[in-house]
Amino acid sequence: MNTSTRPAAVAGAFYPAEPQALRGLLDRQLSSVAPPSEPRPQPQPHPRPKMLLVPHAGYVYSGEVAAAAFATLPPWREQIERVVLLGPAHRLPVRGIALPTVSAFETPLGRIPLDLDAMALLKDLPQIESADPPHAQEHSLEVQLPFLQRVLGDGFKLLPLLVGGASPAQVAQALERVWGGDETLVLISSDLSHFLSYEQAHARDRVTVERILQFATDLVGEQACGAAPLNGALALAARHGLRPRLLRQRNSGDIPGGEHRRVVGYVSIAFEADPAAPALLEQRSADQRLGPILLSGARHTIAHRLGLPGPPAPDEGAHPALSRPGASFVSLHDAGGQLRGCVGRLQAQRPLIEDVCANAFAAAFCDSRFAPLRAEEWPGLQVEVSLLEPAEPMPVQDEAEALAALRPGIDGLILAWRDRQATFLPQVWAQCPRPAQFLAALKHKAGLPPDFWAADLRLSRYRVRCFNELAYASEDAP
Template identity: 35%
Template sequence: MAGPVRTSPIAGTWYPGNPGAIAAEVEEYLQAANVSAPPGRLVGLISPHAGLRYSGPVAAYGYALLRGRPRLTAVLVGPSHRMAFDGVAVSARGAFETPLGQVPVDEELAGRLVARGKKIVDDPRPHREEHSLEMQLPFLQHVVPEVRIVPLLMGSQDREETEMLAEALVGALEGSDALLIASSDLSHYHPAPEANALDAKVVEDVRRLDPDSLMNRLESFPGHACGGGPMVAVMKAARRRGADRATILKYGDSGDVAEGDKSHVVGYLAAALTSTGG
């Protein structure tokens, strides 16, 4: 495969390093996800990005909706945990590699996004150690035989940046059936009852497909979601691409796993954004 290959910094720790073990764990979560496809055309997903053992059972509810698709371009929008910068960093060439193989970047679509604004740049550096997008790949690779990605990391995640990215996504994706995927966990390290109450406010904003309310909430308390900016940008872009309904597929937290600690949890959400108008 031509172009630079971004190798995994987290395989073997955040998820298994063996292809068979990855497939078995992902399939276990998909089988357990009791989910029916919401009505309409799927425009976007919201998906968590913690270690597979913790957030995989929730993420599976979204990725189960992709079963049966032979091919897909997924536009992945996540937060940058390890490198601070302004704007949006696109890894616009080559491929991302996991033990399941290489996932090619849709270079044409990535190039269209980079051309949309001076704050959307081709910069693979923030992607090298970042986990928020890679944690979507085991599901995508397992479910969709031919998948391409456009990997986007947001820096400041402020109101201006979310609007800029949403506008760029709508323009670049015109005529494309690419799927938008926002990668975000919710509140971090509160006791479960407190976390669940905090998360319920974000979940309600998503359910109402109200990115402006969510942005206001994030500005008053950024700790609601580490990937709040990606959620807002994807919700805005999805609405402009015809989405008129959001379905909460699953909510949970890190304490839900066997021997989980409910004294300080991380919240996880899987949601589908759909267009019921055709």
């Protein structure tokens, strides 16, 4: 048996090389994103993450974003026996997917044995090659290892897959063979956009993240450097009925002292096992038909008002959901990705297609925060439609209980107090990733101070199904 080990290659550059310093940094970053450890109330537990998307830059830049994903793992530490780690090849070209020939990877925190049995399951696939040189200096896989060692201990084996020119179908085929059950965690390593201005990166990454949450499988390297492994993994995650949960998003310009001229984007997303997977898969199939119709209806309404050519008005018979009562929000963004209007309803009071078209008109021409949309803005306009599920009350006694009950990346929230009401869609978690930050911003929107609480304040939460027209484009996003 081969007993050779791949030594750490980027220790001292991407993360500390000294074990004690490395443990200290990991613990600080993990504790910065972990839920508060108050005796009461405890946060509502999330389902077990089956797959995580994490960035792979130096810890000073992307460590806290990655930590938000790794902090979800400690409750499942005893279950996870194998980590399948996929990342892009940056240093040397890889024709398909490269497996190493060594039997362990090493970091300053110790050796991690490779899962040789799982590796053997893949070696007959034509896209698999056994090659150590592409792995030798590659950072996209290595930077994840100290985090895994810190949260899982030494009870897991590693299956490292370095992806080059493999197609989404080839990645999904290999991943399916080692998908396993509760004992297997899948980890996808990827950053987002590279070397755009802060504003450009924010706009592009917002769209990319929405596409990832919609299980797009045609991402390109300009959107995510790990597009090759990510496309295949997303195809398989959708097939298995996983539910995505946005954990944290930022770019290198967000760190203290970070420069804004050339930044790199980062995101962490958990894809969780869902007990309602069969119904979820059926819903996703229906949404693939419904989303483009709603987006077309919204765009038709705006184009008609501007006197510009646009898509035809949707036929109400094109989908059974169109004529049923529905509640929606329509959000518009300009060519730079900045919000240009957002209007919606919280309750289903009219046919869905009528609601979407009316909200599209109002978002473009009646949102009091913005001037009415002009014809010259039409070419760069981006349209997003969010369908709201029925809201459910949150029976909390105080703010601490409310913060513990909120589900970042999942919950839209309605705040009502006397004659004041405000809501945030779940998409706002990307800008306000902590529950306290999210709730304080919502209070501000309602005209209340950030420390306000009253016994008669009411909170309700809801989920949305979000459709961004770029997610349905037939060509790659810009």
